[in-house]
Amino acid sequence: MGAGWTGAVAGRLLTDAGFAVEVLEKTSVVGGHSRAETMNGVVYEPNGAHIFHTDNQAVNEFVNAHGLTRPYDHKVLTEVFLSPDDDEGHLLSWPPQVDELKELPVWPTVERELASLPLQPTGDNFEDFVVSMMGRTLYDLFIRNYTAKQWGRPATELSARFAPKRVELRRDGHRGLFRDRWQYFPPNGINEVIESVLSTVAVTLDSEITVDDAHRLGQDYDAVIITAALDDFARCPGELEWRGIEMRSRFEPTDGPGGVLTPAYVTNRPSTRVPYTRTVETKHATGQQIEGTVVSEEMPGAPRRHYPVLTADGANERRNTELAEKIAEHFEIPVYFAGRLATYRYINQDEAIADAMAVAHRVATELGG
Ligand SMILES: Cc1cc2nc3c(=O)[nH]c(=O)nc-3n(C[C@H](O)[C@H](O)[C@H](O)COP(=O)(O)OP(=O)(O)OC[C@H]3O[C@@H](n4cnc5c(N)ncnc54)[C@H](O)[C@@H]3O)c2cc1C
Incomplete structure (x- = not known):
């Protein structure tokens, strides 16, 4: 369930391994949180800035094979x-x-x-x-x-x-945000990479699955992998705490096709003089040569499931584990949980892909593929 990075990669690997796979996605598009959109032709990111970076060789080879190769040094x-x-x-x-x-x-x-x-x-x-x-x-x-x-x-x-x-305090003069060996930014946003991953996989869009579908799924499939948020999936919103953002994105004219309006792709704004936390101008990263730009102000506190709230007492993580156990009890087939939402972890795209590789391997092994 879910056609973000985790569902897409797990679906692809299991399809490649010879399983009949179906990826069920609740929205009408694939890509999950990493997805980019366009406004007047300008690529921007409605779920916040997404820079792909990894030190994981297997993940790097996988994304390279799907066209993610354009180097980018994120500052x-x-x-x-x-x-x-x-x-x-x-x-x-x-x-x-x-x-x-x-x-x-x-x-x-x-x-x-x-x-x-x-x-x-x-x-x-x-x-x-x-x-x-x-x-x-x-x-x-x-x-x-x-x-x-x-x-x-x-x-x-x-x-x-x-x-x-x-968080870090830099003493060695390294200006890039990340130290990973591989960093990329695709010129048209990440969608075409995820679409390439899914190109050989059966995907059904506009298909929201919940725990109420457990019996039906048990008849149609041998196993399920859930990448959805578990409070949403179990139909008990509020059971888990989330923090969401709203990107207030606006198109602005520029002085020529290379023009940008803010100092960097991501500029943090810690001051209380503005209500947003940062501005994002993806055109710095894509290098698009196009009239105009899109500047997004990242407003915190939107009622969306972007970030798990990791409190000092670990209470939310415990609740997520309990929810996973309860959900699994509703199914007559094996259930696997993977990715950022279902496992309630603050993970990056490369870690979501690594999660997908691990869960695909487990499913293949346990189902005897
Ligand atoms: C603001 C923000 C900034 C980030 N910046 C970066 C960054 O710079 N670099 C980086 O590497 N990572 C970044 N990340 C993390 C990155 O977005 C995630 O690691 C990655 O998207 C996780 O993929 P996923 O498939 O696990 O989850 P998602 O991308 O959330 O995909 C889950 C999918 O499941 C679908 N779904 C949900 N519920 C159901 C249901 N009931 N039935 C069917 N489908 C369902 C959703 O519609 C979605 O398509 C950022 C995340 C956020 C929120």
């Missing part, structure tokens, strides 16, 4: 206001770079704080962990308000578990 900027009286923000790299910070008037304070940090970051909640990684001043400038806007709750209530993956 993010952050607009930082050093004092409430500043009219204009400073555009600094994200993650913060020590060599850039040295040029700022707050550097003596930052330097003192950095000198007194523990060797390894510590703390169970997100705020304690990040402050112990970069000091209070940098945390306040880059992270505190961004996190509060993004999650709608203080960072002290959030888990430190995703901090090492998302």
Whole structure:
């Protein structure tokens, strides 16, 4: 169930292995959260910026085989206001770079704080962990308000578990956001790559499946792989906490076909002067030569299932595991859960593909293919 990366790749691998596979997708398009759209011909991303990056060789070979090969080095900027009286923000790299910070008037304070940090970051909640990684001043400038806007709750209530993956203080001058060996951005958005993956797979669109379909599915199929959000699938919305975004996307004219309007593909806006967390202008990444551009403001707090909420006590993850067990009890055939939504994990596209490879292997082994 689901024609995002996870469902598409699992479907493809099992089809290639000789199984009769059907991918059932609730919307009228494939691609899930990674999908791009166009506005007046300009490619933009209605579910937020999606940069493909991986260090996983098998995943890299798989996506290369489906046309994802155009290299892209993703660099993010952050607009930082050093004092409430500043009219204009400073555009600094994200993650913060020590060599850039040295040029700022707050550097003596930052330097003192950095000198007194523990060797390894510590703390169970997100705020304690990040402050112990970069000091209070940098945390306040880059992270505190961004996190509060993004999650709608203080960072002290959030888990430190995703901090090492998302937050860093750079001392080695590496400007790219990622350090993975392979990074790509397809010129027309990721859709055509996912469509290539699904080109040999039977896909049924506009087909929303829920736990109420368990008996029927048991008659038609030998196994199911669920990539849907489990509270949605089990028809108990509210059982799991999610955080969603709304991309407020607008078309703007430009000065010539190469024109762009914001400083970078992704510009973080941690200030409370604006309600959104970042601006996204995908044209920086596609390099499209076209009149006009689309700028999106990423508004947090939309009622959508974009991010699992990983609280410090792990309660939501436990609820997801319980839901998976309850759903499996409704089926008379084996049920597998994979991908970002069904396993309630904050994973990237390459990890979703790796998940799909693992689940396809399990299904093939257990069904004797
Ligand atoms: C704001 C944001 C930014 C991100 N940025 C990046 C990034 O820069 N780089 C990166 O690598 N990753 C990024 N990701 C993560 C990436 O989107 C996911 O890892 C990837 O899309 C997961 O694929 P999936 O197939 O597991 O889930 P999804 O893409 O969510 O696909 C699930 C599919 O299942 C369908 N579905 C749901 N319920 C049902 C049902 N009941 N019946 C049938 N079908 C159903 C949905 O319509 C959807 O098509 C980002 C995610 C978000 C939310």
